[in-house]
Amino acid sequence: MSIKMKYILNLIIVFFVLISCSKMDDVYSEYVTEGEDIYASVPYDIMDFSGNKRIKLSYILRNAGNVNKCMVEWDNGNGKQVFDVSPKLPIDTISMIIDNLEERDYTFILKMEDSFGNVSVKKEIVATVFGEKFQASLSPRIIGSMVGGNTVDSIVIDWIPSNEKHVGVLINYENTAGVPMQKEVGRFDSRTVIRDWKPLSTLTYTSYYIPKPRAIDTFEVAAELELPDRIDFTGEMLDNSEWEIVDFSSEENAEAQWSDYDYQGKAEAAIDGILETFWHTQWDAAQPDYPHYFTFDLKKTAAINKIACYRRQGDDRGQIRFKISSSLNGVDFTEIGTYNYDNTIDNQNYDIPITTARYIKYEALEGGEFFAFLAEIELQGNYLSSNLVPTSDISILDLSSEENAEAQWSDYDYQGKVEAAFDGLLETFWHTQWDADQPNYPHYFTLELANEIQLSAIESFRRQGDDRGQTKFRIETSTDNVTWESQGEFDLNASSDEGQLYYFTFQPSAKYIRYTALEGPEFFAFMAEMNIYGE
Incomplete structure (x- = not known):
């Protein structure tokens, strides 16, 4: 190779080396200027998170093991705060909160300092702090309407859509047992149903807002607006066409001699829907004194919230106090309440605690004479559906365990599986794992x-002839398999082969149902059959 060619080649090599050095300078040029000046690592990807009189700032540091301080300035240096940092290698995200700020826009300047006293190139971010002005601009989410629902104790709230800053509502109320309850309402929820609400109580709600996405503080509108103290559940008057008197203390059919009705004076006259007929206690052959009663069968189970009583029209000699009791089986009665009656008024209405019943007992307790009478008793509420959900409409979605080893002693190859509790056969059963x-x-x-469906009841059958199963269980319902509501915990008589019915007074909407056996004498649980009622 000639000397001239070697010279040209060396020039080319030097040229490329200089270019490479220039590119390396680009990498650290923001940290080094004028020869030996060295800068600390600079913060990258700065983000702001607005708050209530405060701000959160976050940033990323790369290969910043020597960095130990972050200096933040605003208002041309009139505001300043220094934060100690200990970034991890090779990359770390650092966050900090600046408190006690006024409500306005800010330009924040961030600089890093390392342990050698070197300071980084500054970085800026514009952010907004919120406070009283934003709070004053807020108002509670608007209720479009609030009415009684399709069950005797429910409230249906329809909400007006809110703005993008609204994040939700928290409702506070009391249930029928007087226990404080809360219910959350999502931003996009347009309707809320509240069940088991206590009549004559107060329901309040608080609305929540954030000023910007990623805000660290939620603003709330004080729950100053109270919903009405009472929702009038007009419900429906229960049809009495199938009602039947099943028991009474006495009746006086001698009243029929002055009536167009041959059953005048009998207890059945108090449930016939006709005000000119009436039940009258005995006065002809005998004159029994108080108390006087009659019991009638509704023929269907109902959720009842109101009773109307009509005296014998135009007659003020009747009872002045009475008691109402209810039963699901006609044997075991529970007192609903004792009430005063103004016998100078033709009819009076009584709100009662929400009661699930098939049998009602009316008992006159005292009055000005020895006898009692009643022209009519009416009930208000809802009949619970007796529609049996077909087993073909029921699918097993999830389970804790099942024991198919039970099939070795059975003619059914699915014995022991959950599906055995939904086949209509009492000789098959679900059994939890034991093998x-x-x-x-x-x-x-x-x-x-x-x-x-609107779930009205379930009926549970134990494994026939076996008393070792669960004695308590819980029922939960859901419409989306995400949000679940407990409908209560129930006792099971593990010594009875008979079906045991459990009613849901508030008829929850259900697409999904979860049955949980809670306790029993052994480690296992089983069930021969489960019937689901609703429509």
């Missing part, structure tokens, strides 16, 4: 229904 493992309580299964 490969022996899990303890709780045991559960989850069902999906073909259609959403």
